Amino acid sequence: xxxxxxxxxxxxxxxxxxxxxxxxxxxxxxxxxxxxxxxxxxxxxxxxxxxxxxxxxxxxxxxxxxxxxxxxxxxxxxxxxxxxxxxxxxxxxxxxxxxxxxxxxxxxxxxxxxxxxxxxxxxxxxxxxxxxxxxxxxxxxxxxxxxxxxxxxxxxxxxxxxxxxxxxxxxxxxxxxxxxxxxxxxxxxxxxxxxxxxxxxxxxxxxxxxxxxxxxxxxxxxxxxxxxxxxxxxxxxxxxxxxxxxxxxxxxxxxxxxxxxxxxxxxxxxxxxxxxxxxxxxxxxxxxxxxxxxxxxxxxxxxxxxxxxxxxxxxxxxxxxxxxxxxxxxxxxxxxxxxxxxxxxxxxxxxxxxxxxxxxxxxxxxxxxxxxxxxxxxxxxxxx
Numbered sequence: 001x002x003x004x005x006x007x008x009x010x011x012x013x014x015x016x017x018x019x020x021x022x023x024x025x026x027x028x029x030x031x032x033x034x035x036x037x038x039x040x041x042x043x044x045x046x047x048x049x050x051x052x053x054x055x056x057x058x059x060x061x062x063x064x065x066x067x068x069x070x071x072x073x074x075x076x077x078x079x080x081x082x083x084x085x086x087x088x089x090x091x092x093x094x095x096x097x098x099x100x101x102x103x104x105x106x107x108x109x110x111x112x113x114x115x116x117x118x119x120x121x122x123x124x125x126x127x128x129x130x131x132x133x134x135x136x137x138x139x140x141x142x143x144x145x146x147x148x149x150x151x152x153x154x155x156x157x158x159x160x161x162x163x164x165x166x167x168x169x170x171x172x173x174x175x176x177x178x179x180x181x182x183x184x185x186x187x188x189x190x191x192x193x194x195x196x197x198x199x200x201x202x203x204x205x206x207x208x209x210x211x212x213x214x215x216x217x218x219x220x221x222x223x224x225x226x227x228x229x230x231x232x233x234x235x236x237x238x239x240x241x242x243x244x245x246x247x248x249x250x251x252x253x254x255x256x257x258x259x260x261x262x263x264x265x266x267x268x269x270x271x272x273x274x275x276x277x278x279x280x281x282x283x284x285x286x287x288x289x290x291x292x293x294x295x296x297x298x299x300x301x302x303x304x305x306x307x308x309x310x311x312x313x314x315x316x317x318x319x320x321x322x323x324x325x326x327x328x329x330x331x332x333x334x335x336x337x338x339x340x341x342x343x344x345x346x347x348x349x350x351x352x353x354x355x356x357x358x359x360x361x362x363x364x365x366x367x368x369x370x371x372x373x374x375x376x377x378x379x380x381x382x383x384x
Contacts, residue, residue, distance in 0.1 A: 001092075001262075001266065003204075003208065003258075003259040003262060003263070004208070004255075006085070006092075006258075006259075006262060007081065007255045007258050007259065010081050010082075010084040010085050010088065010258075011081050011084075011255075011258075012028065012077065012080040012081050012083075012084055014027070014028065015028070015076075015077050015080060016077075016249070016251065017249045017251075017325070018071075018073060018074075018248075018249060018250060018318065018325045019073070019116060019320070019323070019324065019325045020067070020073030020076045020077060020107075020113060021107075021110070021113045021114050022048055022049070022107055022110040022113060022114065023114075025076065025080065025106055025107060028080055029051055029053060029106070032053065032083060032087055033053075034087070037053050037054050037055050038051060038052075038053050039051065039052050039053075039054070041105075041140055041143070041144055042136060042137075042139070042140035042143070043136060044109070044110050044111045044120065044121065044136060044137055045111055045120055045121035045122050045135065045136060045137070046110075046111045046121050048110040048111060048114075049110070050105065050107070050108060050110065050137065050140050051105065051106065051107075052103055052104065052105055052144060053083065053102075053103075053104045053106065054101065054102065054103045054104075054148075055083075055086050055087075055097065055101075055102050056086070056096065056097040056098075056099075056100045056101040056102050057097060057098065057101060058096075058097065058098055058099040058100040058101050059099075059101075060099060060100045060101070060151050060152070060268060060269075061100070061101045061103070061148060061149065061150045061151050061152075062100050062101070062102050062103070062150060062151070062152050062154065062265070063103050063104075063144070063145060063148055063150035063152070063153045063154065064079065064102065064103070064104045064105070064153075064154040064156060065104070065105040065108050065141060065154075065155065065156065066079050066104075066105070066106055066107065066108070066156040067106070067107040067108055067109055067110075067112070067113050067156075068108045068109055068126050068127055068137075068141075068155070068157070068225070069109065069112065069118045069119075069125075069126070069127065069157060069158070070107075070109045070110075070111065070112020070113040070114070070115060070116060070117050070118065070119070070120070071112065071113075071116045071117055071118055071158075071318065072118075072157050072158035072241075073113065073158070074158050074241035074250040074253055074254050074257060075156035075157065075158065075239060075241050075257055076106055076107060076156075077250075077254045078156075078241070078254045078255075078257035078258040078261060079104060079106055079156065079261070080106070081254070081258045082258060082261045082262065083104070085262070086102065095269060096265055096269065099265070099268070099269040100265060100268075100269070103144065103148045103150065105140075105141065105144065108126065108137055108140070108141055109126055109137055115320070116318070116320040116325065120135055120137055122135060126138050126141075126225075127224055127225055128221075128223045128224065129223065130142070130222070130223055130224060130225040130227075130228040131222060131223050131228065132223075141225065145229065145234075150234055151234070151235070152193075152194075152197075152234070152235050152236070152237070152268070153226070153229045153234050153235070153236040153237070154236075154237055154239060154261075154264070155225060155226045155229075155236060155237065155238045155239065156239050156241075156257075157238065157239065157240050157241070158240065158241045158242070158250070159172065159175060159216075159240040159241065159242045159287070160242075160243075161242070161243040161248075161291060161293055161315075161316070161343060162289050162290075162291050162292070162315075163175065163214065163240075163242055163243075163287045163288065163289060163290075163291065164214075164287075164288055164289075164290040164291050164341060165211060165212060165213065165214045165285045165287070165288075166214070166285035166286055166288050166290075167288060167290060167339060168211060168285065169290075169341050170211045170212050171212060171242060171243040171244065171245065171291060171343065172212065172213070172214035172240070172242045172243070172287050173209055173212040173213070173241075173242050173243060173244045173252075173253055173256055174205065174209065174212070174213050174214070174239070174240065174241065174242060174253070174256050174257065174260060175213065175214040175215065175216045175238075175239075175240035175242060175287050176198045176201065176202070176213070176214075176215060176216065176237060176238060176239060176240070176260075176284070177198075177215065177216035177217070177218055177226070177237070177238035177240075178191050178194035178195045178198055178218070178230075178235075178236070178237060178238075178281065179191075179194075179218065179220075179224070179226035179227045179229075179230045179236055179238060180218050180219070180220040180227060180230065181220075181227065181230040181231045182220060182231070183220050185218055185219075185220060187278065190230060190233050190234065190235050191230055191235070192277070192278070193235035194230070194235040194236055194237050195277055195278055195281045196273050196274055196277035196281075197235070197237060197264060197267060197268065197273075198237060198281055198284075199274045199277040199278075199280035199281045199284075200263070200267045200272065200273065200274045200277075201260050201263050201264055201267070202280070202281075202284055203274060203280070204259075204263045205256065205259060205260055205263065208256065208259060209256050212244070213284060214240075214242075214284065214285055214286060214287040214288075215281070215282075215284040215285065215286050215287065216238055216240055216286075216287050217286065217287065226238050237264075239257065239260060239261075240287075241253045241254070241256075241257050243291075243343065244256070245343070246343075248316070248327060290339065290340055290341055291340065291341050291342070291343060292313035292314065292315055292332070292333065292337075292340060292341075292342050292343070293313075293314060293315050293316045293329065293342065293343050293344065293380065294313060294314040294315070294329060294342050294343070294344050294345075294346070294367065294380045294381075295311060295312075295313045295337060295340065295341070295342030295344075295345045295346070296311060296312055296313070296314075296345075296346050296348060297311045297337075297345065297346070297347045297348065298311070298347055298348050298349055298350055298351075299311060299312060299348045299350075299351065299353045299361075299371070300348070300350050300351060300352045300353065301352075301353045301359060301360040301361070302352070302359035302360065303359070303360045309350060310334060310335065310336075311334070311335065311336065311337045312331055312333060312334040312335075312337075312361045313331070313332060313333040313334075313337055313340070313342065314329045314330060314331045314332060314367035314380045315329065315330060315332045316328065316329050316330075316380070317329075317330060327379075328366065328379060329366065329367035329379045329380030329381075330364055330365065330366060330367060331361045331362065331363055331364065331365050331366075331367055332363060332364070333363075334360075334361055334363065344380075344381070346382070348371050351371035351372040351375070352371065352372050352373075353369060353370075353371060354369065354370045354371075354373060355368065355369040355370065356368075366379070367379060367380040
């Protein structure tokens with residue numbers, strides 16, 4: 001199976017970029033609703049509909065949900081790419097629909113998606129609400145889980161650009177986790193199924209994304225939905241879509257997430273479970289916070305009349321302005337920055353820093369400055 005060609009064939013071209021809202025996907029859901037597969041199963045805080053899309057007649061029941069965090073839409077794009085396969089006339093589609101029944105919630109948090117916030121409209125992180133079930137969206141997710149009674153759960157998220165694959169200097173473009181089901185982080189039959197599946201996904205994806213797959217921290221928190229579902233005995237996999245070099249719109253990451261989904265179901269349908277799955281899973285390097293978007297090295301600054309050579313870093317803030325996401329760079333760290341990497345790095349070679357106010361970088365200011373008065377940086381990058 002050529003996963004690259006499969007992605008090109010089935011990519012849903014109508015949704016792109018970082019701002020994926022209910023308005024973006026409702027036309028797609030209606031288009032895919034050829035046999036009453038679409039249902040409204042509840043409402044958000046602001047009374048927006050929450051949909052499920054169910055397709056397939058197979059014995060293995062798969063429950064997938066995306067945009068529990070409203071500003072994490074990469075997995076939603078990949079989910080629709082995958083749904084395009086299921087709605088095709090291909091041999092792969094027939095095979096998957098015979099093996100599986102899929103139940104998807106494409107956007108669990110439509111209010112957060114519209115506001116481009118992690119939380120819902122009540123400013124609650126739904127991924128810390130699996131026990132209290134204080135929010136309507138949390139109640140919907142739990143009700144669908146109990147009604148559908150899945151054999152596997154796929155918890156689909158984005159992660160920030162700060163994460164790398166251990167200390168390799170490579171970004172964690174995809175990361176996975178088989179969540180713990182108890183404080184001791186033991187491995188029972190349910191968690192082992194998730195571990196083995198992730199080990200198999202990693203083996204395949206390393207062919208396409210070598211060295212850029214990480215393993216998420218497995219500290220136990222029963223308030224997190226993945227930990228709760230694992231505790232309830234359903235193998236649960238966390239997918240984290242991260243940064244690929246230069247891909248701030250996450251269109252490349254989307255492709256690899258799509259590949260991971262297809263690979264998951266190929267493995268399960270063929271019962272192609274890896275041997276030594278635990279060892280292979282634990283050998284996936286852990287996610288580490290080791291990246292900034294920009295690092296500027298060997299900068300000469302004048303601080304209280306004293307010249308020193310230092311480094312500093314800036315990071316994008318994703319800001320929603322008139323229904324568009326803008327990436328605005330702000331200075332967030334000054335100092336040695338040992339063991340950190342920049343997605344973009346600039347060696348100033350002792351050039352003198354200057355901005356419109358002072359001779360040294362200040363935290364939380366926009367990354368607009370000069371080096372030696374003749375190299376101008378605007379929004380973190382050299383102005384050409």
